[in-house]
């Protein structure tokens with residue numbers, strides 16, 4: 250059976266655990282501009298509002314992948 254050649258660094262271990270072994274969900278708040286549920290400390294995904302202004306322009310139609 251294959252055995253790891255080297256010890257995994259603390260950073261590698263912690264980076265994996267940060268995503269896979271998360272114990273708490275991100276905080277959800279209400280957008281002060283449009284009232285939608287949004288993740289705290291992130292721009293609103295429905296209107297792009299953050300910190301009192303439109304930080305991220307959001308297209309009227311939901312876009313699957315950014316066009317170039």
Ligand SMILES: [Zn+2]
Nearest residue numbers: 280283293296
């Ligand atoms: Zn919003």
